[in-house]
Amino acid sequence: MPEQYDYKKAGLDLEKYEQTISGIQVHVARTQRPGVIPPPFPPRKGGKGVGGFASLFDLSAAGRYTNPVLVTCTDGVGSKLKIAQLVGKFDTVGIDLVAMSVNDLICTGGEPLSFLDYLAMPKDDPALTAELVKGIADGCLESGCALVGGETAILPDFYAPGDFDLAGFAAGVVERDQLIDGRKIQSGDAVIGLASSGVHSNGYSLVRKVAFEAAGLTVADRVPELGKTVGEELLTPTRLYVKPVRRVLGAFGDAVHGLANITGGGLPDNVGRILPPDKRVHIARSAWSVPPVFGWLQKCGNVADAEMFRVFNMGVGFVVICAPAAADGIVQQLAADGVPAWHIGAVQDGAVGVEMH
DSSP: OOOOOOTTTTTOOHHHHHHHHHHHHHHHHTTOOTTEEOOSSOOOTTOSSSSSSSOEEOGGGSOOOSSEEEEEEEEEOTTHHHHHHHHTOOSSHHHHHHHHHHHHHGGGTOEEEEEEEEEEESSOOHHHHHHHHHHHHHHHHHHTOEEEEEEEEEOTTTSOTTOOEEEEEEEEEEEGGGOOOSTTOOTTOEEEEEEOSSSTTSOHHHHHIIIIIISOOOTTOEETTTTEEHHHHHTOOOOOOHHHHHHHHHHHGGGEEEEEEOOTTHHHHHHHTTSOTTEEEEEOGGGSOOOHHHHHHHHHHTOOHHHHHHHSOTTEEEEEEEOGGGHHHHHHHHHHTTOOEEEEEEEEESSSEEEEO
């Protein structure tokens, strides 16, 4: 008699999937905010996901927008997930996931409203999923957006045991006449750098190469100059800039001419992408102290200065370009919100680009 096949034999356990969904309900629930339209019926046994086929949001509940523009972003955590696997700690990379999208979204001046995640793994793992979603919910709460849905893809033929991938999608809104796109940037504008929390979530292919291969370290090794283990340092979550930057926008309004999230490409690429074609930014590298983690990584891999600034944020995770008269006030506002910030440069006329000196 031929062997009888079913979904479980193919690698997907639907009963365990239900456990996974049940385990994340509490985290989804705590992120809800005004505007989220819940499904009409509670989740049923055997039902897919935590609601209907798609999530709904009442834009009129988000605020008094008269000419709203939808803002959307998507991103992933990248190979920082490998560090989480090595350490066996998964409750912070979800924060990174949210930060990678919402920190981009606010560069338009927008307000994040909702977030969805995509998790792909070789088999259902309710405990791992709950830990990941806890971090996602923490990031959503800190950013003021709701976790409204997602997808868990079980792909036994795509991923090796223990591997997984994580991606996210954020949606927000901005008033059309308050949209920030760099067009107002002019010569003489001040460039304000906001402190990062460390490496954030970019450059981890190089991080892993220099820390584990060149230096021969493990995640459990303690680094004296950092005062913590390799794993503890490298799993520091990405700083979320949503609330501090939105408070700056509320207080200084039209004085803010440009916003840049400093991700892959560092200061040169990410500040450069918002500049008008006839404007150039000069940044003084002496204007802030580079955090020790970057000096340690540079030493481990004998990485050139230019490469460090091209790959990493080097301690500046976000940039505000503003009218010079507002610069001191913005720095003080950010400090009051717990975000160290510095006047790191200025805008000048010239061929578009960023010059570090």
